[in-house]
Amino acid sequence: MKKVTLVILALTAVMQLSAQQQAGRTLSLEEALEMTLSDNPTLQAAEFNRLAAQQERRAAIGLRMPQIGITGSYAYLGKDIEIDLNNMKTPVRDLAGQIFQSGLVPPELIPPLSQLLGGALSANWALPLQDRSLGLVGGDVMIPLWLGGKINAANRAARINEETAVSQAHQQRNALVSELVERYYGLALARQVVLVRQQVVDGVRKHLEDATALEAQGMIARSEKLYVEFKMSEAERDLQNARSQAETIASALGSTLGQAGDYQPVTAMFMLGRIEPLDYYRTLAAERNPLLEQVGQKRRLAYEGVRVQRAAFLPQVVAMGGASFYDYQVSKVLPRWAVGVGVNFKLFDGLNREYKYSAAKQTVRRVEALEAQAGSDIAVLVEKLYNQMDNYRSQMASIEASLAFAEEYLKTKNAAFLEGMSSSSDLIDAELNLAKVKTERIEVAYRYDVLLAQLLEAAGVSDEFTAYMRRQDTRRITFEK
Structure with missing residues (x-):
């Protein structure tokens, strides 16, 4: 009895020591979200893209404004300009x-x-008109009066591009929330797996010690000891793999946070008693999914492309004027200013305009087809995620029944051992089986939380994830309970 008690105390000490070794900077999920949304390079790049689109929109406004320029020139002619009489x-x-x-x-x-x-x-009898050396400085102004609608189309397209940049930033933000949930809870799960694998190694090591002693006394065959040695090497290999996976996930979490470090997740995984019906999330996705917004914006942009190509069939009218501010040896015969109106109307260009106009209309039809398909795909994705969440919720009930059995089984084995009716190996196996069921339980919670984050991402409301955590019917899922 004392020997088994020492083994159990040793297992407890190992778990505490491993937890201390793994403990780094404690980090709640809310703190992780704040760090991610402020320091992540992907979001910073999306913000720069939005600012660039904003400046492009402002630049398009300038197409309506007069274009004013100043020019200066100097020329040396081959000879004087004159009238020879x-x-x-x-x-x-x-x-x-x-x-x-x-x-x-x-x-x-x-x-x-x-x-x-x-x-x-x-x-x-030659009358001089212009000296061969001359120069002048002047200005010119051009005001677009009518370009067939090109300027309006360009401004609308610039506004659509800015909206697209905002939708892309929203998409990146939602994707990062899902990625953070997956890696944050993934690290918590991976570190718990390391603890369980450590328990397995310690338990098998105890078996190996017993088997070595029994073989020395001639009570078991060598093959039985070799089998325990094989299980020992297998357990150590699984432990090393678990540690490597935990290190990989920790690095991935640092990448998502935008800051490398040794983080210890402290926010427990959770499951909800109920969530809104499937149609609620379908409606949200149809209205707020950033990918669908971008497809709709591409359709509107394609419409503007049709308007631009149609404008090529219409005349272009501009007002223009110019004046000389300073001249050097320029003949007084030449005027110092001029104003006018120009009209350009292309009659034939080898059917280039016709084919481009037709291509623009085909682009509209293609984008409309893609928009319909994208809407269908998002609806299917929402349904898939919703059903998977419901499946994991159902699995939790089964696993908790297994957990209750494992706890009762451990109590039975412990009582039997105290009465000398069970071996130490059976008691250790019962301990490890209980740890295994507990791990499966939090793994189901992990899958559930990741699916919830992905469902909210598909619905375009990833920012509401923390609100779901605080609901009254939220049930915290930890390794111990």
């Missing part, structure tokens, strides 16, 4: 000769006039 000299000389011969000019005036005419005819 030198070819008029011969007709002028002939006309003057005819006038002199007609007698209309007094003889005494002909010599001075001839001398004057000769000097004029020898001069260069």
